[in-house]
Amino acid sequence: DCDEFAPQIAPVIHEWTYDAMCHDLLDMDGNKYMHEVPSKSGGPPEKKEVLLEEHDSVWLELRHAHIADASERLHEKFTTFKSKNKAAQIHQSSRFSLTP
Secondary structure, three states: OHHHHHHHHHHHHOOOEHHHHHHHHOOEEOOEEEEEEOOOOOOOOEEEEEEOOOOOHHHHHHOOOEHHHHHHHHHHHHHHHHHHOHHHHHHHHHHOOOOO
């Protein structure tokens, strides 16, 4: 029966790209997903819409990359961003501060 065979073969034929991973893990509607970010005023979280399209340079670079390669490259990009961004450095140091 084909129905019994399909679940066994699905991992083999499924794409292993960053694009496929995003669609698997995020609740996406086409190339759009919504996520919540903490409110700056302390109120309820704010909903933000993200479009993964041609204007997003990271998306363009990684969407067809294998998920292992994409993960490594994202880590490198994030590390570079943190090292060059003063706000990220301040946030990171405040998170790991030993003082109360």
